Amino acid sequence: MAKRNFFVIPGEPVGVIAAQSIGEPGTQMVLRSFHYAGVASSIATSGLPRLVEIVDTRKKPATPFSYVYLKGKAAKDFETAEQIVKKINEVKVNDIAKRVLENFSKGTILIRLDDQKLEANELTTKAVASKIEKLIKIEAGTSEHTVIIKTHTKSAKQIRALAVQIGKLTINGIENAGRAVIKQDKATEEFYIVTNNSNILGIMTIDGVDTGRIYTNDIFEMYRVFGVEAARNTVAKELDTVLREQGINVDQRHLFILADAMTSSGAIKNVGRRGLSGEKESIFARAAYEETVKHLINAAAFGEKDDMLGVTENVLIGKQIGLGTGTVTLAIKKEDLSKISEKKAKK
C-alpha cells in the first residue's frame, strides 16, 4: 500500500506539470545570471544560454568538455595520469612551429620548429615530418629543425592553402580532444582528467582510461558513442547541472520526463517546431503552435485525419480534454445496461 503512494495518479498531466516546474524557475534565471571570475579551466556556458542549448539540441555545445576517469594505477598515481594527459593533449603543427615559410618560386613550404616545444612534447623534427607525410601523403624532408615540404606545384594559391592545412594538422594527441587538465576528487582522492573540448571516442582508445565512466556534455557525442539511453541520461543530467548551478531546485522526475520526451523516438529531438511540437500527431495542435498555414495546407493536400486525442486540439474545438477528471468515461451507457439485464434474463 505504501508503495502505491509513489505512483502517479492515472490521467495526471505529468508533461504540463514538468513544463511548468522547469519553466517557472526558468523565468528567474534571466535576471540572475552569475559569472564566476577566475578559474580559467571551468568557464562553461551556464544559465539560460546553456538551457536553451540543451532543449534546442545544438549539434555542438558552445563550450564542450569531457570528464575522463582512469582505471587501475592511473587513478591513484599522478605520474601515470600525467602520461595519459600527454597522450590526450592535442599538438598541432602550428603549436610547435616557430615560423611557416612558403617559397613560391621553388614550390616548397619550410616549417621551422621550436626546439623547446619539440622537447616538451617529446618530438623530433623527423617524427614531425613523417607524421605529416603519413597524414596528407606528401613528400616531407628535414634539415635541422626544419621540415621541408615539396608541393610539386607553383600555384601560389595552392601552396598557401596547403600551408594553412598543414598548420592545422594534429601531430600528437587526440584530435579535437582539447586541453586536458588533471583534477582530483576530494572524496575518493582519485585523479581524473577534464578536457575543454570533447572527442571521447578518441580518448577511449588510450590505455588506462575507464571507458565505462567517460562523460561529455556533448549530447550528440554521447548518443553516437553510447546510444540513446546514454543521451537521455545526459540530457537529464545537463539540465540538472544548469538548474542546480542557478540555485534552482527542480525535481529530477520533471527533467526525466523532458529527457524521455526528447529521446523516446530513438533519436534526439529538440523542443520546438522542428522537433517535439512540430511532430505532434494532431494537425490542429501543430497548426496552433507555429506555421499554421503550412500544416493546414499539407493536411488538406494529403487528406489527413485528426483523431482529436490530445489536449490542444480538444481545447480548440471546445471539447472536454482527456486528462485529469476527463480521463474517465462511462464504459456502459444506461440504455445498454437494460439490454444486458434483458440478455441475462433470457439466459
Place this chain on the structure above:
Amino acid sequence: MAKKSINEKCYVYINGRILGFVKDGLAYSKEIRTARRTGVLSGEINVSYMKKLNAVHINTDNGRIRKPYVVVEGGKSKLTADILEKLRKKEIEFSYLLRHGIVEYLDAEEEENTLVVFKESDITPETTHLEVDMTSLFGFTLNTSPFPEHNNAARHAMLSNFIKQSQGLYATNFNLRFDSRSYLLFYPQNPIVSTSVYRSAKMEKHPSGQNFIVALSTYYGYNMADAVVINKGAVDRGLGRSMFYKTYSDEERRYPGGQKDVFKVPPPTAEGYLGEHAYSKLSEDGIIEPETMVDEGDVLIGKVAPPRFLEESISASGLEEKIRDDSTTLKAGEKGVIDSVVFTESTGATKVVKVRIKSLKIPEKGDKFASRQGQKGVAAYIVPPEDMPFNEQGIVPDLLLNPHSVPNRLTFGHLLEELAGKAGAVAGKMVDGTAFAEKGSARIQQFGEELEKYGFDKFGDETLYDGLTGKRFTAKIFNGIVYYNRLYHMVSNKLQVRSRGPVQILTHQPTEGKARQGGLRFGEMERDVLVGYGASLLLKERLLDQSDKASVLICKDCGNIGYYDYIKRTVVCPICGGSSMSEVEISYAFKLLLDEIKSMHIFPSIKMKE
C-alpha cells in the same frame, strides 16, 4: 598603426564635416575657446579636441543639450565675490556673465575636454570649470524633492515619475480650459520643506500636494505591502479632495454630396435610437445644459448623421430622408455634473460642441498616494478619526505609513523630510531641503534642537495611544510632516466588472478592455494551469460555455455543417442534401476556422463517434 604623415595633421570638423587641417589641434581648440569667451565668436559654439583621433570638432548646429559652467582660469574661478555682489545688487545680469566669459555653456562633446569641480575650495591648477550649483547634478523634477542625496538612486527614477503624476493646481486658468482630462486638487499647499529649485521655478504658484501628518506605524494589517491608512477626519476636512474634469466634444461634419450632421434631439425614427429616456436631459438644441447631473448612458450631445452608405438613403421609399443617431453618450461607469458647455466653430467652419463634465473625487480605498521620496501607497482603509492613534496633545496623524517601507528601499530622505517638516511646523518656519546644501547629520542635529525647543522629542518620536482600545503603545512612534501627492490613478476611474457582456462580432468571444466592458483574458498560461491540475470540466466551462459556445448541426453523411429549415421543418445539409444530422457543441472560433478553410477550397469534414 596609422602612418605618421597623416597623423601629423589634425583634422578639423565643423558639424561633422571636414573643414580642413591644422598643425596643433589642442592649441587651435584653445584659441577658439578664448575667442568665444572674449565675445569674438558666438557663445553658442562648442569646440572639442579629441586626443585619440587627433581631431577638432566644432559644433554650431541645433539640438545639442548644453549646460552652464563657471569658467576657471589659472586656478581661480572667474566668478569672483565682487561680481557676485554686483549680481546680488542687480547692477549686472546673468547675460553679463555669458558675455564676459565668466559662465559658459558646454555641450556633451566639449565636456570631454574639461575637469570640473563641485566646490571652489577643490580647485587645482588643472581645473577648467566649476559647477554652478550642486543641484545641477539632478534634473528639474528630482530637484523639487527635498534631500534627494539621501535616497537610493532607483527611488529617484520613481519619485520623478510620481511628482509628474500628482494632482494639484496645474494651471490657474483651469476654468477656461477644455483639457480632455484634468485633475484639480481642492486645497493645494506649499511644502513646509521645499528646495531652492522649487522656489525659483515658481512652483509655489501652483503646488500639487499637501502636508500630511505621517506616523511611521502599522495599523493592524491595513497598511501591509505598500498600503496606507488614511484618517477619515482629515479626509472629511478636505485632505486630498479633488475634482476630475473630462471633456466630451463633437462636430457637425460635412460629407461629400452636400449632406451634413445636425445637432438636435434625434427623432425616434433615427437608426440606432437609444430610447426616449436617454435623451431626457437634453435641451431643445440637442445639447445638455450646465449643472445637470448625468449618469452612464445619458446623452450629452444629441446629433443626427446621414446614413453610412449611400444606397440606404436611396432605397428608403423617398418620402422621408433616413437618418442615423450619432449622439455622444457618457461612458460606462462615469457620472458627474455638467460643468461647462461651449458652442463654437472649427477652422473648417463646422459647428463644434464641447461639454466639460466634473466629478468630485474624495479619497477612497484604492486611490494612490505618494511622497516626494519615491514612497507610493494605495489607500487601503479610511479610518474613522476616533479609531486612529493619537498623542498626548490629541494630534491624530493623517496617514499611517508602514515602517517596513523604509529599510529595504533606503529612502532616508523620507525620514529626514518627516523630521524637517515637523521641526518647521512647530517653529512656524519654512525649511529648506535643497540637495547637498548641508550634511545630513548636521541637519538632524538642527531639526532636533528646534523640536526640543518646543518640547518635542529631538528624534521626532512620540508616545501614541491606540484609538481603538485607548491603550498606550509600548514603543514610541516616529511621526512628523511629509508632503504627499495624490496621484491621478484613482479606482473610480479604473473600476470595472463583468459577469455577462458584449461579445465580438467576428469570433463571438467576449470583448477586451474597459471601454468595451470587456473581460479579463484567460490566456494560454492560465489554460495550462487548469490542464496541469486536471480540471477538465472547469477548463471547458471557461473556454467554451462562458466564451463562444455555439451549437451547430453536423451532417452524419458528409461531415459538413448544416442548418435547420424552419419552413420545411427539417434539417438540411447544403453539400450532400442529406437530412441526418446531429447537434454538436463546438467553439464558434472553430466554426470560423472551418469556414475560413472552406474559403480556401479545402473541404474539412467532421466524423463523429456514436
